[in-house]
Amino acid sequence: MGATKTEIFNPTQNELASVAKVLAHPARVAILQYISKQEGCICNDLVDVIGLSQPTISQHLNEIKKIGLLKGTFEGKNLCYCIHKEKWAELQQLFHAFFTTINQNCC
Amino acid sequence: MGATKTEIFNPTQNELASVAKVLAHPARVAILQYISKQEGCICNDLVDVIGLSQPTISQHLNEIKKIGLLKGTFEGKNLCYCIHKEKWAELQQLFHAFFTTINQNCC
DNA sequence: ACATATCATCGTAATATTGCAATATTACTT
DNA sequence: AAGTAATATTGCAATATTACGATGATATGT
Numbered sequence: 026m027g028a029t030k031t032e033i034f035n036p037t038q039n040e041l042a043s044v045a046k047v048l049a050h051p052a053r054v055a056i057l058q059y060i061s062k063q064e065g066c067i068c069n070d071l072v073d074v075i076g077l078s079q080p081t082i083s084q085h086l087n088e089i090k091k092i093g094l095l096k097g098t099f100e101g102k103n104l105c106y107c108i109h110k111e112k113w114a115e116l117q118q119l120f121h122a123f124f125t126t127i128n129q130n131c132c
Numbered sequence: 133m134g135a136t137k138t139e140i141f142n143p144t145q146n147e148l149a150s151v152a153k154v155l156a157h158p159a160r161v162a163i164l165q166y167i168s169k170q171e172g173c174i175c176n177d178l179v180d181v182i183g184l185s186q187p188t189i190s191q192h193l194n195e196i197k198k199i200g201l202l203k204g205t206f207e208g209k210n211l212c213y214c215i216h217k218e219k220w221a222e223l224q225q226l227f228h229a230f231f232t233t234i235n236q237n238c239c
Numbered sequence: 240a241c242a243t244a245t246c247a248t249c250g251t252a253a254t255a256t257t258g259c260a261a262t263a264t265t266a267c268t269t
Numbered sequence: 270a271a272g273t274a275a276t277a278t279t280g281c282a283a284t285a286t287t288a289c290g291a292t293g294a295t296a297t298g299t
Contacts, residue, residue: 041155046152049156050256058234077259123161134258135256186245
């Protein structure tokens with residue numbers, strides 16, 4: 026037991042859940058908000074801004090990357106990245122669709 | 133270690149994260165979708181519909197309840213509940229605000 | 240009252256997530 | 270080539286989540 030039974034749900038349900046999981050940590054919300062406030066790409070000050078250790082920030086960034094929400098160059102010194110506009114719009118639409126198809130015809 | 137450091141984030145970040153956490157499981161997404169498809173309140177067939185055990189469904193329902201998304205009577209036989217419209221609209225707005233305040237001025 | 244149906248709670252096992260120290264890697268600089 | 274700065278990876282401990290069997294509580298039907 027203990028593991029989520031993804032196989033009994035449909036792809037839409039699983040996708041929505043896995044995107045929600047990325048947003049389900051305040052550090053990742055904060056990271057996305059901070060990146061979006063910058064004028065251009067963000068380069069290195071996340072560790073100071075967020076207040077978590079460098080490995081922890083790196084892990085959170087990786088979770089965000091895995092669903093395709095960040096783009097940029099991920100090699101070498103001065104890694105620079107920003108929000109992937111198209112993917113962002115796609116996920117916004119996914120959530121919007123979920124919220125609006127739920128009709129609350131009751132009580 | 134191991135626990136999320138909620139104290140270093142602001143209330144908005146924490147609230148968004150905790151709502152996302154509720155949506156971060158396909159069973160809870162499926163439950164919300166199923167309830168919304170019904171004409172009125174839902175009464176008892178969730179266990180058969182979702183395909184998880186009764187205690188597990190009960191736990192998931194509790195997670196959804198905790199953020200105020202369900203209303204109805206929660207005790208005794210033939211428990212009946214449905215989606216709390218006002219809360220639903222509030223959370224929709226919360227996510228909408230998050231998605232739109234993120235401006236992607238880069239790359 | 241008794242059985243039955245429905246939902247909640249408890250206890251527990253399995254798995255996942257969070258966070259950091261230590262270390263490794265990578266690329267730039269001198 | 271050696272040093273340095275930035276990011277990634279590894280390994281581990283602490284905590285959280287997921288799932289279910291067993292049991293408990295409450296309401297309805299006979």
